[in-house]
Amino acid sequence: MEMIYAVQRYAATRPWAKRVGQLYAREVQQTAAQQQVQELVGRELTRAAQVYPAVAARTASEQRLADAYGQFCRHGKLMAHLEDGLMQALRHTRAPGHLPDRLQLPAAAFYLHVDGAEGGAFVMQMPGRQEVALLLLRADFSLAGADWLADVEDSLALQLAYPGELAAPLAAVAAPWRGLLTAVLNGLALMTQPRLLLVRGWEGSAPSDSVALAMHPACAKSRQKGRSQLLQAGYQEVSYCRLDGVATLPGDYATPGYWRRQAVNDAQGGARLVWVMPR
Structure with missing residues (x-):
């Protein structure tokens, strides 16, 4: 089974992943977990370093990954997938200069997958x-057939304040990461749009008969049976990000899109982001 999501490949390759998920789900205090x-993770990597000495230098990065995965499990394992039609429009949209004053995300921690070759990010609010932590992973993270203990696997950790300016963090990031970070920031801005729909479904490679059973409109037992079949086979539930009209937009744009700030007229005040789509 092809695993297109880095979070799936993390769970499949790290021997401690299941235990991490259990600890974060069980402990009342996140700090204890x-x-x-x-x-x-420190103990496991100390053992692994006897065979792969270089892995000892990756302890801190693997601990960050484990923490991000644990928070992902703790808050419902939500995987938000920015589909290709939406990504085409976002690729032609300049990154926001600021995050909104009130950052309303679908979960306190989730995984954001960027369709195409970029990769994705764990998002933790x-x-x-008033901060959001990002852990960016490239599209080639722990690919099938790779030895994650022997290979160097880059990740990029960032912490952003909102509504702070984003120009400085973007400029400070190394060039190979800038495209993915821009896509993730556009994705976060998109999450704040009132018209955005998160459509619950299953990953595209899941067998259609099991998916139909899991999505049965009337029978709860059928839904439970289909869902059980899919989970046992290793498939994941996915929340597809969709915006009315975007899928029908042309792939080529003459004018780039951008984000503008608009004052919010309520008791809390502040400003929200409005997406001016590319044309």
Whole structure:
């Protein structure tokens, strides 16, 4: 089975992934889970370093990955998929200069998949501090047949304040990461649009008969049976990001899109982002 989502490949390759998910789901205090997971990953990599000495240098990055995956599990394993039609329009849209004053995301932690060759990111929101943490993963993260212990696997961790300016973080990122970061920032801005729909479904490679059963409109037992079949086979539920009219837009644009700030007229005030689509 082809795994197109980096979060799937993480779960399939890291021997501690299942335990990480259990710890984050079980512990009342997230900090307690984080401490246990850091120790768990540290122990496992110390053992692995006896065969792969270079892996010892990746302890901190693997602990960050485990923390991001744990938060993803803790908050419902939501995978948001920016489909190709939407991505075509976003690729022709300049990155926002700011995040909105109120960043309303579909979950406190989720995985955002960028269709195409870019990759994706774990997104973790900290509303109390008005910050969002990103952990970017390339599209070639832990591909089938690769030895993740022997290969160097890059990830990029960022912490952004909102509604802080985004020009400086974008400029500071190395050029190979800039395209993915721009796509992720556009994706976060898109998440705040009132017209955005998150359509729950299954990954595209899932068998159609099982998907039809899992999506049965009337029978709960059929839905449960189909869902069980798909999960046992390793397929994932996916929330597809869709916006009315975008799928029918042309692939070639003469004028790039952009994000503009618009004042919000309510008791809290502030500003929201409005997407002016490319044409």
